[in-house]
Amino acid sequence: MIRLEEYIPIVGQSVIEDLRLIAARLKGKTIQHINSTSVGGGVAEILNRMVPLLQELGVGARWDLIKGGEQFFEVTKKFHNALHGYPGEITKRDFEIFLETSQQNINEVDTCGDIVFIHDPQPISLVKKRHGNKWLWRCHVDVSNPNEKVWNFLMEYIVRYDAAVFSAPSFSRRLPIRQFLISPSIDPLSDKNKELPQDVIDRVLLKYRVPKDKPIVTQISRFDRLKDPLGVIEAYQEVKKYIDCRLVLAGGGASDDPEGALVFTQAMEKAKNDKDIHILLLPQNDIEINALQRASTVIIQKSIREGFGLTVSEALWKAKPVVASNVGGIPLQIKHKYSGLLCHSVQGAAFAIKQLLNSPAYAKKLGQNGREHVRNNFLITRHLKDYMLLFLSLYHGEDVVYL
Amino acid sequence: MTPLLKAKEPFRFYTRLHLSELTGLRATTLGQLVALIKEVPGSSIYHHTHRFLQQHQFFSPEPPNDFAYWVTEILGEKELGERLASIDIMQFAKIHDLREKIISVIEEYLKDVRFSQLKFAREGEEFYFIKSVSFVIPTDHVADNLADFALIMKEITFDSIYFHIFEARLRLEKKANDFSNWIENSLGDKELADELAALDPYTRTLDDLRGAIIGIIDKKLFEQ
Numbered sequence: 001m002i003r004l005e006e007y008i009p010i011v012g013q014s015v016i017e018d019l020r021l022i023a024a025r026l027k028g029k030t031i032q033h034i035n036s037t038s039v040g041g042g043v044a045e046i047l048n049r050m051v052p053l054l055q056e057l058g059v060g061a062r063w064d065l066i067k068g069g070e071q072f073f074e075v076t077k078k079f080h081n082a083l084h085g086y087p088g089e090i091t092k093r094d095f096e097i098f099l100e101t102s103q104q105n106i107n108e109v110d111t112c113g114d115i116v117f118i119h120d121p122q123p124i125s126l127v128k129k130r131h132g133n134k135w136l137w138r139c140h141v142d143v144s145n146p147n148e149k150v151w152n153f154l155m156e157y158i159v160r161y162d163a164a165v166f167s168a169p170s171f172s173r174r175l176p177i178r179q180f181l182i183s184p185s186i187d188p189l190s191d192k193n194k195e196l197p198q199d200v201i202d203r204v205l206l207k208y209r210v211p212k213d214k215p216i217v218t219q220i221s222r223f224d225r226l227k228d229p230l231g232v233i234e235a236y237q238e239v240k241k242y243i244d245c246r247l248v249l250a251g252g253g254a255s256d257d258p259e260g261a262l263v264f265t266q267a268m269e270k271a272k273n274d275k276d277i278h279i280l281l282l283p284q285n286d287i288e289i290n291a292l293q294r295a296s297t298v299i300i301q302k303s304i305r306e307g308f309g310l311t312v313s314e315a316l317w318k319a320k321p322v323v324a325s326n327v328g329g330i331p332l333q334i335k336h337k338y339s340g341l342l343c344h345s346v347q348g349a350a351f352a353i354k355q356l357l358n359s360p361a362y363a364k365k366l367g368q369n370g371r372e373h374v375r376n377n378f379l380i381t382r383h384l385k386d387y388m389l390l391f392l393s394l395y396h397g398e399d400v401v402y403l
Numbered sequence: 404m405t406p407l408l409k410a411k412e413p414f415r416f417y418t419r420l421h422l423s424e425l426t427g428l429r430a431t432t433l434g435q436l437v438a439l440i441k442e443v444p445g446s447s448i449y450h451h452t453h454r455f456l457q458q459h460q461f462f463s464p465e466p467p468n469d470f471a472y473w474v475t476e477i478l479g480e481k482e483l484g485e486r487l488a489s490i491d492i493m494q495f496a497k498i499h500d501l502r503e504k505i506i507s508v509i510e511e512y513l514k515d516v517r518f519s520q521l522k523f524a525r526e527g528e529e530f531y532f533i534k535s536v537s538f539v540i541p542t543d544h545v546a547d548n549l550a551d552f553a554l555i556m557k558e559i560t561f562d563s564i565y566f567h568i569f570e571a572r573l574r575l576e577k578k579a580n581d582f583s584n585w586i587e588n589s590l591g592d593k594e595l596a597d598e599l600a601a602l603d604p605y606t607r608t609l610d611d612l613r614g615a616i617i618g619i620i621d622k623k624l625f626e627q
Contacts, residue, residue, distance in 0.1 A: 014560040018418055021540050144527065166425060169531030174427035181423040181533060327527060336476055389422040389538055399446040400537045 002049070002189050004056055010188050011381050019381065022388040023057035025403050030060035031391060032113025036076070036122035038065055042184065042310070043119045043140055046383070049187055053384055066109060066123045072101040076122045079154075082147035083121070084305060090150055099125070115391050118161075127160045134394040137161045140184070142307050142328050144170045162394055167308045168329040180390055183332060185383035186313045186374070191286035193317055196294055204291035210248060210278050215297035215357050218248040220289055220311050223264040223281075227251075228302045228325075230263075231346050233270050233277065235302065238350030240276070243357050247271075250280040250292055293318050298356045298363065302349050303327055313378040316340065316370030321363035323352040333378065339370040407548040407627070410589040414552060414581075416544040416559055419566030421454060422536045429529040433478065433519055436470070436530055437509040445498040447534035452492065452501060453569055454535055470505060473530050478522045483512045492605045496572065539566065549590060549627075552582075553620045561609040568604050568612070582616065595623050 004016055031054065035043050047063055054061035068076070075094045082090055102125035111126055115134045118124060120141065127135050137158055143151065143166075158164060163178040172179055186193055205212060217236060221227035229249050236247040249267060264281065271277035282288055293299060299315035299322045306328030313333050315322045322340040324330045334340035341352040356363040376382070392401070426443060430436040440448070451469035468487065475484030486508050495501040513520055524530070544559060546552035556564075567581035579587075579600045587596035598619050604612050 012560070014558055014563070017542065018420065018540075018560055018562065021418065021542060022420065022538070025540075169425060169429075169533060170527050170529070172425035172427050172531065179425040179427065181425050331528075335472070385420065386422060389420055389536075392538060393422055393424075393536055399444065399534065400539065403538055403540045 001052055002187075004053060006189055007379075007381050011375065011379060015381055015385075019057060019385055019388070022385065022392070023054075023059050026059045026388060026391055028060070029114040029391065030062065030112070031115045031117055032111065033061070033063045033117045033119065034066065034109065034111070034123045034126060035063075035119035036066050036068065036073070038063075042307075046184060046380075047119075049190075049380060050384065050387070053380070054388075057384075057388075059388070060114075062113065064109060066105040066126070068101045068105075068122065071097050073122075079121050079150050080141060082150040083141045083143050085142075085145035085147065088147075090147070095153060102126075115394060121154055124154060124157045127157050130160065135161045136163055136165060136390065136394070138165045139171065140167060140307060142168070142171055142305060143173070144168075163390070165390065168332060170328070178393075180393070182383070182386045182390065183329060183378060184308050184310055185378050185380045186310055186317060187380045188317060192290050193314060194290070196287070196290055200287065201291040201295050204288050205295055207288075208248075208250075208278060208280050208292075210246065210292075210295070212295070214276070215243070215245040216248055216295055217245055217298045217300060217353055217357075218250065218292055218296040219300040219302065220250050220293060220314075221301070221303070222251040223260045223267060224251075225259065225263055226303060226305045228304050229267045230270055231349070232300055232302050233267065234346045235300070235349040235353060236277065237274075238347065239353045239357070240274075242354060244276075245297070245357060246276045246278065248278045248280065248292060248296070250278075250282050250289070252282060252284060289314075290318075293320065296320055298323060298353055300349060300353070301325065301330065302343070302346075303330070306330055309333065310378075312340070313374050316367070317374045317378075319364075319367040319371040321356045321366045322370060323349055323356065325349075333373070334370070335373075338366070339373045340366055407550050408590055409547055410585070412585070412589045414546045414585045414589070416542045416546075416555060416563050417566050418540050418542050418560060418563040419570050420538045420540065420562055421450075422538070423450065423454070423533050424536050426532045426534060428532040430532075431523045431529050433474070433480070433483075433509060433513055433522065436474075437506055437513070439530075439532055440470075440502060440506055440509070443532050444534055445502070446536070447532050448498050448502045448505070450533050450535040452505075454533075469530075470509075473524075477524045477528045477530075478519075480512075480516075480519055480522065482516070483509065483519065486512065537570070539570075549586075549592075549620060550624055553617055553624065556613065556617050556620070561613075564609055564613055564616075592623075595619070 008016055033047055037044050051061045051063050075097045078090055081088055106126060106129055109126060111129045117136045119138045159176055161177055163180060165180045165182050166172050167183055169181055219232045223229055267279050271279055293315055299320045301309055301312050301324040303309060303325050308329035312322055312324050312330055323343055324334055326342040326344055334342055336342040343349040343352050428439050430439050471484045471487035474480045490504055544555045546555050571581045583596040583600040587593050602615055
């Protein structure tokens with residue numbers, strides 16, 4: 001279990017002192033997080049670290065789960081896609097399934113926290129149980145262009161909360177309740193982000209047969225159309241006309257995702273005549289991802305849509321120059337030409353990669369700026385601070401609160 | 404060296420922590436931007452002129468506010484960006500006056516450069532208005548004399564420096580900063596107080612600002 005004091009060398013003693021000052025104002029309160037899964041996915045990853053840290057700070061924190069069968073989670077997956085703006089039919093029966101399971105959870109889940117913190121749409125209906133305590137809804141999804149049918153259905157519940165929390169300003173909409181902007185975060189002490197000795201990095205490169213003879217351009221993402229791996233290959237091909245380099249496209253398993261498997265096959269096909277393209281289907285191994293990022297000269301995140309795009313913060317934390325699409329939460333992490341380069345097209349990505357490969361001093365400066373930007377804004381300590389301030393804000397309506 | 408003067412009143416360091424509250428308001432054009440700047444709460448003007456600086460410390464002395472960044476990078480209006488970036492925030496003791504200045508700069512530009520009214524941001528690149536909710540909390544750090552003060556200055560967070568310099572001057576409508584106030588009123592050193600009050604915090608990174616304050620005080624301590 002990682003303890004707060006281990007973050008002091010990274011963020012400084014005074015940042016941790018501030019966390020203790022805020023936590024003291026929350027003494028006696030219980031924060032109850034509720035979501036739908038304890039493993040897998042970004043929410044569970046964050047809560048696994050956040051809950052013990054809150055407890056260490058003396059804030060009562062607990063984490064409960066709702067239950068649901070296969071049908072329920074199929075429907076909530078449809079909701080998720082619809083909120084992201086995918087076309088797709090949501091039937092009357094889908095809503096019925098959602099309501100039936102929701103009712104079971106309303107009957108069974110004890111919502112005793114002083115503050116009940118609901119994550120994502122799956123447990124959203126629990127708010128029907130509110131009884132004088134405070135309720136927060138945390139939306140981790142990009143809802144900038146949601147399917148209106150699903151959004152309107154959820155709005156029936158959202159308006160009953162005290163406040164909603166979004167990850168990026170572009171996800172906000174006019175709502176009759178308060179809404180806050182809280183970005184997710186990375187943990188600098190996790191396997192994915194901690195410092196690695198050079199020999200570990202070299203062993204990973206050796207394992208995946210990636211020589212260090214040329215600059216390495218990398219995108220770490222699952223093989224998903226929305227991460228545009230084919231566009232990344234096209235950008236690399238543009239760059240390759242002028243600069244000899246390697247491309248690493250590495251991502252998680254796609255075997256249980258039919259579309260992911262198709263995208264992987266298409267990427268392999270597109271790359272087959274170029275031995276400098278390395279398409280790696282990685283098992284879930286955070287150390288290896290960390291090593292590949294650290295071995296890279298430039299890191300790309302050419303997504304078409306993003307919930308937040310924390311791989312950008314991961315790369316910046318390693319002081320890497322990053323080229324990324326201007327979507328979702330990415331522009332919060334990269335200010336163009338200051339902490340990385342933003343792009344809107346394959347050609348734009350190629351141009352930016354060439355700039356960075358040809359101007360190492362500029363690339364280095366962007367990487368350094370990016371690391372400091374992440375240190376100040378996207379580490380778990382900032383996230384913890386924001387959450388605690390959010391809890392306090394539920395008891396104060398004013399713009400300046402004296403504690 | 405003369406013995407250190409004990410302050411009439413000790414200086415307690417506070418910290419000021421921000422939470423960003425979304426307003427749901429967004430602008431696509433300069434016309435919409437200026438209309439919303441007139442309408443949003445003062446804590447939103449504060450957010451876009453001050454929080455930006457704090458979140459992007461490495462920018463300084465580049466675009467010191469969100470409005471300048473957006474019109475330059477998203478609308479491509481570099482001249483207006485320069486005019487907004489060069490607003491001397493030090494002159495304004497009230498958010499209300501700063502807001503009026505920003506409005507007049509944009510409205511003048513819209514009159515001067517008529518085609519700028521036709522520029523608009525792509526979807527997803529609109530200007531989103533956010534406001535700051537501030538939490539002011541006393542820390543455990545207290546200084547009784549100048550030497551202690553200098554030592555604590557080396558340790559406190561940027562948030563604390565921010566509170567005593569920026570928040571005190573502008574948002575709470577105080578003319579000088581808390582440090583110079585204390586040095587003048589509790590230590591009776593007007594010369595040192597004036598030197599600290601004259602620092603322009605808007606054209607430095609917070610780290611540079613901390614270094615400058617410590618440098619000035621250390622020099623004074625050495626002279627004593």
